[in-house]
Amino acid sequence: QVQLQESGGGSVRSGGSLRLSCAASGYPYSRYCMGWFRQAPRKESEGVAGIYTRSGSTYYADSVKGRFTISQDNAKNTLYLQMNSLKPEDTAMYYCAAGSPSRCSGGLNTSEYNSWGQGTQVTVSS
Numbered sequence: 514q515v516q517l518q519e520s521g522g523g524s525v526r527s528g529g530s531l532r533l534s535c536a537a538s539g540y541p542y543s544r545y546c547m548g549w550f551r552q553a554p555r556k557e558s559e560g561v562a563g564i565y566t567r568s569g570s571t572y573y574a575d576s577v578k579g580r581f582t583i584s585q586d587n588a589k590n591t592l593y594l595q596m597n598s599l600k601p602e603d604t605a606m607y608y609c610a611a612g613s614p615s616r617c618s619g620g621l622n623t624s625e626y627n628s629w630g631q632g633t634q635v636t637v638s639s
Contacts, residue, residue: 514538515628517609522633529599535592536610541566546617548626549583549594551605551635560621561607562594572619577603584631599637606632 519534534543537544548563561581562573582595592609610626617625 515543517630521635536546
């Protein structure tokens with residue numbers, strides 16, 4: 514059982530930055546791995562970044578590596594996605610997700626995650 518609540522989305526110009534937050538509730542077992550996904554209109558969900566919450570190991574999509582950083586504050590049960598050097602192509606609804614140990618595999622497939630937040634919109638203009 515886990516509930517996820519994203520925040521921090523908004524509109525920014527190309528090259529700008531945003532930090533997304535995901536407040537999590539529920540037992541840690543239910544969020545052994547956590548990740549950020551995004552979905553633009555008429556497109557499938559795309560994995561952006563993931564983290565193993567126990568070890569802190571992270572992994573990223575090639576399209577965002579070097580620009581985005583996923584991190585966590587365990588004391589606050591909060592996941593973050595720092596997004597720098599934003600591009601119009603980053604425009605999407607961003608979703609926070611959590612997965613159980615049996616599903617987490619260090620990838621960015623939606624099948625690894627069984628809990629999802631409602632999403633927060635990120636819009637990047639040129």
